[in-house]
Amino acid sequence: xQDKVSIHGSWSSRWAxxxxxLGSTVxxxxxxxxxxxxxxxGGGAFILVYLAxxxxxxxxxxMAEVMIGRRGRQSSFYSVRDLAxxxxxxxxxxxxxxxxxxxxxLIFTFYSVVSGWLLAYxxxxxxxxxxxxxxxxxxxxxxxxxxxxxxxxxxxxxxxxLVMGVLIRGVSRGLEQAxxxxxxxxxxxxxxxLMYALTSGSFGQGLDFLFDAxxxxxxxxxxxxxxxxxxxxxxxxxxxxxxxGSYMSKKESITTSILTVVILDTVVALVAxxxxxxxxxxxxxxxxxxxxxxxxxxxxxxxxxLGGQVFGFLFFMMVSIAAWSSAISLVEPGxxxxxxxxKLSRVQACVFLGISAWTIGVGALLSFNVGKDxxxxxxxxxxxxxxxTANILLPLCGLxxxxxxxxxxxxxxxxxxxxxxxxxxFVLWLFTIRFLAPVAISIIFIANLNGKI
Ligand code: PFF
Numbered sequence: 001x002q003d004k005v006s007i008h009g010s011w012s013s014r015w016a017x018x019x020x021x022l023g024s025t026v027x028x029x030x031x032x033x034x035x036x037x038x039x040x041x042g043g044g045a046f047i048l049v050y051l052a053x054x055x056x057x058x059x060x061x062x063m064a065e066v067m068i069g070r071r072g073r074q075s076s077f078y079s080v081r082d083l084a085x086x087x088x089x090x091x092x093x094x095x096x097x098x099x100x101x102x103x104x105x106l107i108f109t110f111y112s113v114v115s116g117w118l119l120a121y122x123x124x125x126x127x128x129x130x131x132x133x134x135x136x137x138x139x140x141x142x143x144x145x146x147x148x149x150x151x152x153x154x155x156x157x158x159x160x161x162l163v164m165g166v167l168i169r170g171v172s173r174g175l176e177q178a179x180x181x182x183x184x185x186x187x188x189x190x191x192x193x194l195m196y197a198l199t200s201g202s203f204g205q206g207l208d209f210l211f212d213a214x215x216x217x218x219x220x221x222x223x224x225x226x227x228x229x230x231x232x233x234x235x236x237x238x239x240x241x242x243x244x245g246s247y248m249s250k251k252e253s254i255t256t257s258i259l260t261v262v263i264l265d266t267v268v269a270l271v272a273x274x275x276x277x278x279x280x281x282x283x284x285x286x287x288x289x290x291x292x293x294x295x296x297x298x299x300x301x302x303x304x305x306l307g308g309q310v311f312g313f314l315f316f317m318m319v320s321i322a323a324w325s326s327a328i329s330l331v332e333p334g335x336x337x338x339x340x341x342x343k344l345s346r347v348q349a350c351v352f353l354g355i356s357a358w359t360i361g362v363g364a365l366l367s368f369n370v371g372k373d374x375x376x377x378x379x380x381x382x383x384x385x386x387x388x389t390a391n392i393l394l395p396l397c398g399l400x401x402x403x404x405x406x407x408x409x410x411x412x413x414x415x416x417x418x419x420x421x422x423x424x425x426f427v428l429w430l431f432t433i434r435f436l437a438p439v440a441i442s443i444i445f446i447a448n449l450n451g452k453i
Contacts, residue, residue: 004073006246008336008346009171014252016176017244018260020329023179024240025265026186027326028114029233031319032294035210035273037225039287042217043210047270049223053230054262057440060432061236061398062258064405067417068097069245070254075336076101076239079246080404087410096400100239101333103393105353107238108330109360110385112163115323116155116365117295120145122320125312130303135296138303142295146368156361163327164354167335168347171247175328182325189318190271196311197278206278209287210270227444232390233265235326237398239333246336254418255425275315279305294319331357360385395445399438406433 011017038046071086072079076097084093124130130138145151166178197203231237248257276298280287283301287293302312331353338349363371367380376384405414411430420426 003250006073006171008339009247010249011176011247012172014249014257016179017248017252018257018264019183020175020179020247021235021241021244021257021261022264022268023183023325024235024244024329025233025261025326026268027233027322028111028319029229029326030265030269031272031276031322033229034233034269035276036287036293037229038210038273039277040217041219041222041225042214043208044213045215045218046222046226047211048213049218050226050230051266053223053226053440054234054266056432057227057398057437058230058234058236059258059262060429060437061402062234062241062262063254063418063429064401064414064433065236065239065241066245066248066254066258067414068401068405068409069242070248070250071413071417072242073246075246075340076242076333077337078340079242083409083413084404086413087408089408093400093404093408096397096404097239097242098337099393100237100242100397100401101337103389103397104238104240104330105334105357106360106385106393107389108163108327109357110364110382111323111327111330112159112357112361113152113156113365113382115159115320115327116152116157117145118316118320118323119155119158120151121295121299122313122316124299125302125309125316128309130299130312131309133300133303135300138296138299141299142291149366149369152365152368153362156365157358159324159327160354160358160361162324163331164350166324166328167331168350170346175332178328179325182321186318186321186325189314189321190268190275193275193311193315193318194271196307197275200278200282202282203274203278205281206274206276209277209281210273224444224447227440228390228395228448231394231398231441231444233269234262235329237394237396237401238330239397240329243333243336244329255420391445391448395441395448399441399445402433402437402441406430406438 011020068083069079072082074082077094080097081091081094084091124141129141166174168174197206235241277287279301280297283304285297285300287297298315299312302308302315334353335346335349338344338352339346364382364385367382371381374381379387415426418426418429420429
């Protein structure tokens with residue numbers, strides 16, 4: 001069969017795909033969430049569970065998504081549809097692809113609100129606003145930001161414009177160019193911060209906290225957290241990997257590229273922990289959890305250490321960059337679908353999605369101030385968006401994609417596309433995608449619903 005090429009463009013090399021996929025996977029999930037969920041759930045013991053989840057769900061599902069995209073060479077909706085017709089099964093499966101793109105778009109609306117806080121903190125850090133400040137002052141600074149809808153709208157708008165500015169320029173001149181600059185900058189910043197943490201005097205204590213396996217803290221809930229996080233950090237269930245796969249050359253091996261992405265994503269998450277905990281401990285603070293770690297605890301550290309102004313600035317720059325490259329990948333599936341379905345130009349699709357996301361995002365940011373009491377089933381707009389996407393759409397789309405790729409797509413197609421027809425590799429993939437991954441995802445899905453509805 002002759003290879004098709006996406007009308008949207010192609011990555012120029014294998015590394016372009018790897019960097020772009022890494023740009024998507026490395027985000028707030030790695031730098032903010034991973035370190036504190038590791039801390040809360042028993043350090044090294046949790047890391048082992050997490051690695052198992054990545055192997056059982058992450059790798060096979062990412063392979064399935066990239067395979068679908070590379071075969072279909074279109075948006076998630078049309079790629080799934082074509083693969084369904086090629087496999088002579090119902091084309092209704094295409095709606096799973098679209099649901100993923102919608103989930104990505106909805107996540108973007110509030111991901112950009114949090115990213116706006118980060119941008120605000122880049123400026124706070126650069127201005128030296130943390131210097132000498134204590135915990136109460138920094139708590140008040142964060143609360144003041146959340147209470148100020150005008151400031152939140154400005155930062156949210158800046159972030160939406162940054163993301164749309166890249167998307168509007170297309171695959172080669174926009175996405176690939178941006179990734180080529182953003183990812184190396186992110187790695188350099190991370191290494192600089194790691195060197196700093198190494199000299200903080202508490203590196204060993206930080207490592208102990210991160211890697212000491214305390215199995216007593218590991219609960220059933222920890223397993224659910226690990227499963228859910230593996231999903232989110234690897235950008236699965238959202239059409240992102242389908243679309244990024246659609247720009248990948250047939251010459252590349254899907255398996256090798258994905259293993260590289262997954263390993264590097266995990267390494268970045270671990271290094272982020274090795275940066276954050278030693279400097280928190282060096283200052284005798286409690287690593288705590290949630291937004292407090294990023295927006296209160298770390299500013300206390302930066303405000304009270306030698307060179308904190310520079311390192312605080314570098315740290316918030318790094319997290320903003322990680323968030324930026326992830327956000328790009330949340331919206332690209334929607335952009336490609338609108339272009340294909342309604343024959344819109346890229347500019348029109350981006351302007352439409354940009355304005356829509358901005359508007360919903362404003363609703364979400366008002367949840368922290370004037371809209372605190374606008375609630376549906378007890379959840380404010382921000383929590384509702386988070387719940388609908390993280391707890392419902394993502395696991396559901398992920399589950400359906402595993403079922404589609406494992407049971408409905410013809411084996412001859414998947415083995416040809418994955419390039420692992422020989423040996424036990426294919427059988428292993430087929431077994432995980434058919435049995436292990438669907439069971440694991442169903443468990444998180446049901447458990448999450450039970451807890452919240
Ligand atoms: N993987 C990103 C993170 O860890 O922050 C978040 C994300 C980006 C999820 C893109 C999904 C996605 F499509």
